[in-house]
Amino acid sequence: MQPKRIRTRALAAAFPHTVPILAGFLFLGIAYGVYMRAAGFSAVYPIAMSMTIFAGSMEFVTVNLLLGGFDPVGAFGLALMVNARHLFYGISMLDRFKGTGAKKWYLIFGMCDESFSINCTADIPAGVDKGWFMFFVTLLNQIYWVGGAALGGLFGSFVLFSTEGLEFVMTALFVVIFLEQWFKDKRHYSALIGMGLSGICLLILGGDGFILPAMLAIWACLTLFRKPLEKAGEDV
Amino acid sequence: MTVTQQVLTIAAVVVGTMATRFLPFLLFPANKPTPGYVRYLGSVLPSAALGLLVVYCFKDISFLSGSHGIPELLSVGVVAGLHLWKRQMLLSIAGGTICYMLLVQMVF
Structure with a gap:
């Protein structure tokens, strides 16, 4: 082309x-x-x-x-x-x-x-x-x-x-x-972690200061559960 | 502020913003193998980041005062309902937005 x-x-x-x-x-x-x-x-x-x-x-x-x-x-x-x-x-x-x-x-x-x-x-x-x-x-x-x-x-x-x-x-x-x-994800852990932890941080900290703590919490959670999450990603 | 100071302030904001966008690509260039841990993060972060983004849209809503976030929650329900039903992106977005506009202009 x-x-x-x-x-x-x-x-x-x-x-x-x-x-x-x-x-x-x-x-x-x-x-x-x-x-x-x-x-x-x-x-x-x-x-x-x-x-x-x-x-x-x-x-x-x-x-x-x-x-x-x-x-x-x-x-x-x-x-x-x-x-x-x-x-x-x-x-x-x-x-x-x-x-x-x-x-x-x-x-x-x-x-x-x-x-x-x-x-x-x-x-x-x-x-x-x-x-x-x-x-x-x-x-x-x-x-x-x-x-x-x-x-x-x-x-x-x-x-x-x-x-x-x-x-x-x-x-x-x-x-x-x-x-x-x-719809695309086979497992929804990551989406739920992202939404859940952000929601919790927003409720506790309010709109002005929640985003950095939320990012840290998401990152820590995804890192901590890397093994089970990777395994879950593999089985179809 | 003088014009020079204004330009410097805007430049500082541009550099700060671009740092957040470019940093991952500078740290992990395409011609070098990306560490497994970062590749793992790259595979699980999109869904988490989109979840964060949805919550981010609600950051200025006060659930304890005013309209208690009812128009927002109702309209998100309309968006999700329409999308699960028809799965037509534009229809879901337009339906939810019109619903929200009617609610905040006429009801709340």
Whole structure:
């Protein structure tokens, strides 16, 4: 196949997977752009930040950092903590990103929650190049996000109907992807460990500080039960 | 903050974020065999990470005040129900989201 046809085919296969994110990211991106404008920044800021940081929750946090005192070390540490879950994504994708050539660096750069969850679980049809498929999933998601932030930053609030609650589209997406992964797993220990320990940590520690303890607990549990879990993974 | 300080702050956030994304790939490059333990983690972490991500969506909900998380839980039920029934990704997502929007705009 010609390179051009390989890319077209991968784009066509990738696009349907990104449609929920088109809705969610345009909405959240616009909200982010409007938020930055309201905080007194020109549209250049949301556009540049959505392009370079490309991690939704961290971008909202950064607005507050920009309004406070100058503390780049603190900003760096906060970004590490807020985005620590990406470490899990990276370890999960070590194998899947292999053999994707130079595209790999963009795949890693653009590995937000949404791109990770699709690239990690999507059944890529036979005859579609894996690397280009994941590349287009990532690229389309970033275009939606930057596009939304640009619209919000440039035009402010111009919504025609009440969009209150539209942000739930992201939760719905993650629930569906979680279920798809659940159908694929023969055993559900890992999913239950991930959800159960996170839930417990959230209940005990509250929303602001639960994620690092939850990650540590998941990692410790998976390490401690490596032998039985590996054995369980083997028997079909 | 001056513009330079703003740029440096944004750069610090970019570097911090990218560190979390690139670190595993820099520690375990593709041209070297990945240790068995890390390969094991790579095989069990996706399901656990997706579970964490679902819980993460609920981090700002207060179950003791306001609407007690009822619209969220009901709508997640709709998403899961639709998905178990039809297994059409877009239908499950759209159904659950519309349900949630109606609940928070009209009921709660």
